[in-house]
Amino acid sequence: MGKNSNFYPVILAGGRGTRFWPLSRRKRAKQLLALDGKQTMIQQTVKRLLPLASARRFWVVTNEDSRPAILKQLPALLKAQVLAEPVGRNSAPAIGLAAFLLLREHPDAVIGMFPSDHVIADKKAFAATIERGIEVAAAGENIVVLGIRPTRPETGYGYIEAGSALDGDALRVRRFTEKPDAEKAAAFVAAGNYFWNSGMFLWSARTLANALREHLPRTAVVLEEIATAWGTRSFASALRRLYPKCKNISIDYAVLEPRSAKGEQVGNIFCLPADFGWNDLGSWTALHEHHTAKSAPAEGNVIQSADVFVLNAQGNYVHAPGKFVATVGVKDIVVVETDDALLITTRQHAQDVGKVVKHLDEKKMSRLT
């Protein structure tokens, strides 16, 4: 394992992570929180990629709200490595911009696209999988997606249907599927050739640029125009002026799905099955499960506080740092406390927490978002 001279990690950090309200806020998005351990999610993301690429090779694409905190949390990166979208345009323009920028100076660059807010338990297995992905991606016009071996019939993720093997580990992708219902999800898990779409992709800058030119031609033109201003004084204004013209679309919808529809022999999309203890921490409930799996706390209570007294209480998640917490007779409850807000929900309902932020946005209560 070592630093690959052509590998450039691009970290997408433009999300808001509203399901972690009230901890997550516009200027303190999920990726900026230390939800698991002392380092924040984005710090962990960078750290596990550093064995593969030096700090100068990273790009972070984020928004104006998060950029100051990201620069503070990642002091090894130069300001120029952290790009702020003037408006959010989802993943296709974000990763595309990185591709066109890299292509100018590093035509053989292999790009890895990484969400900034997931946890991965086995750092060594992760690095080994990425190294293998870089090989496959560098070998031609290949697109590599990391597929997580499903551990439960999850209905909240998209699935990858894999076909024949390329070379032992890499599997040809037959199809990307939408989030399935419970019955379909169970069938996918049972079938054995379905994987969760991790949102982690690898491809050469050239392959990615060409794919965008094919599937998203107008956005590709805009991105190339922005890229020509790179390194000049007019880059910032070009980005601000042109980026909003890009289509608001994910790379999955824009490129992966139409490409896979061409058939598994033509699409050249490969799935690398990954078993490195991945969790996207999609909600407080997922965080509770992650902590429970890691440390097996008494009666399933994960309580982050100064001190605690538990009486006849099971399966709760409480975040109230600095306070003495007493739980009496409650089950499967989620309570999160900040200086200005208090969330009270259940493990079952925690996926609806985003609706609180929607309400606050509608009421223009920006102090709380």
Next chain:
Amino acid sequence: MGKNSNFYPVILAGGRGTRFWPLSRRKRAKQLLALDGKQTMIQQTVKRLLPLASARRFWVVTNEDSRPAILKQLPALLKAQVLAEPVGRNSAPAIGLAAFLLLREHPDAVIGMFPSDHVIADKKAFAATIERGIEVAAAGENIVVLGIRPTRPETGYGYIEAGSALDGDALRVRRFTEKPDAEKAAAFVAAGNYFWNSGMFLWSARTLANALREHLPRTAVVLEEIATAWGTRSFASALRRLYPKCKNISIDYAVLEPRSAKGEQVGNIFCLPADFGWNDLGSWTALHEHHTAKSAPAEGNVIQSADVFVLNAQGNYVHAPGKFVATVGVKDIVVVETDDALLITTRQHAQDVGKVVKHLDEKKMSRLT
């Protein structure tokens, strides 16, 4: 209605109210909290008695922890009117001390004993009932207890079994009963001649003093000795030295029960049925019910906070002043937040909150009690 020249209210304020933790603390006991409205429980207790007795006629018996706050909350009372027990000895010595003190200067005094932490909705009906009680108490060696007409088969209260009527409203007391089981409680409510023991009593100072001399002779001697020091410089030291020698017993056990055992014609105990919207606020659950009955909030959620968003949540009680509270998918939950503590329980389990304080006492975590 008017001030009765012989009426002296004695307010018992020595309780800790641990079931209102974390709001209640040693130096901020339940009676010092504004659980219903802007005034604290003890302020409300005094206010509803002021139509019947001027401020100078009140006595408050409390402890050293609560005395400073009580003096602050009741500025109309002189320091000498607020007595602090050096150790808690329950209600018999507390009310007895007041009786022996009053007897020295006001031999015709009628004493009313009042808990300091109950709510009463109908102040006029309350005052009218007390006036009638004073009449009955002043008429002889009578003991008057205010009986609350039961509205549900409550198992948490003692009941008074009433017999024949004295004079229309006042009923002779046949028996005091312990807290009944659910079946008995239902039978009591159905019978129609059972009342909840409110803990509010009326009797002349002479009757009370004689009753103590009869039923609690050693304590009566101690209290008389303390009373002889009243008005002298040695009163404080006499109280400190002698009061601990009193028996630790409630007036119910010490006097009411043995007296009623003599038979309803001999005991001279009378129950005045009361219908003035009484609630002893025994727990967060009782407080929730009180607020719900008063203001019928949407979906039964009583939420004391800066602002609130409720999504699919019913029957919750939340106290988090100053914070934005979001409740998502929770039912019958009780959450109470203070600067240093967070209680999470259910309406069903809120009666166990005292156990949290017991735990804190055992762990000597006095900062939180």
